[in-house]
Amino acid sequence: MKDIDIAEVAQLSGVRASTLRFYEEKGLIASHGRRGLRRLFDPAVLERLALIALGRAAGFSLDEIARMFAPDGRPRIDRHMLAAKADELDRTIRKLNAMRDGLRHAAACPAPSHMECPTFRRLLRAAASGKVGATKPVRLSRRK
Structure with missing residues (x-):
């Protein structure tokens, strides 16, 4: 699947572009390039955004959610925290x-x-x- 730009990520995920930029600043997601001025993301970012949304709905802070991901970006969820x-x-x-x-x-x-x-x-x-x-x-x- 091809890279998707920030506008497409926002449309597909329902997360505003400003929130996506904030998540990127916090290290929750990462873009890996640009198309003009628009950030480009791997399509896997949509699953990561779904995990972030689930964590937020459960009442976890963004810092707690950030700790739920390994350095390679894969989920690493602490069962005791859950x-x-x-x-x-x-x-x-x-x-x-x-x-x-x-x-x-x-x-x-x-x-x-x-x-x-x-x-x-x-x-x-x-x-x-x-x-x-x-x-x-x-x-x-x-x-x-």
């Missing part, structure tokens, strides 16, 4: 689930005001003590 990210995502999911449940309760609570709702008051105490956002979910009552 497991740690999965654990971090689990904690985030628990926190967001607790927040969602609290919001749903507050939206449907039959108490005359939120300040009279025992569940809402517990959420306020948890927020004041720093427990909202902690790794343990806030336990919500199912009473109405």
Whole structure:
């Protein structure tokens, strides 16, 4: 397959040319020539960009993603780093689930005001003590 220029890479990958130049500055991708003023890339850059996109979607920083590639450019993914990210995502999911449940309760609570709702008051105490956002979910009552 022939080399592709930066405009084609941007079109095929959905990554803006300015982002491609930034990735090249960070060492995440490498062009290997020019056609006029346009950088040229090996078509394999598209797979590398897909791996970068997957890493970004999972919440990895660009520096963490850069460490996922060997000096020759092939993927070298640390399984322990993946497991740690999965654990971090689990904690985030628990926190967001607790927040969602609290919001749903507050939206449907039959108490005359939120300040009279025992569940809402517990959420306020948890927020004041720093427990909202902690790794343990806030336990919500199912009473109405």
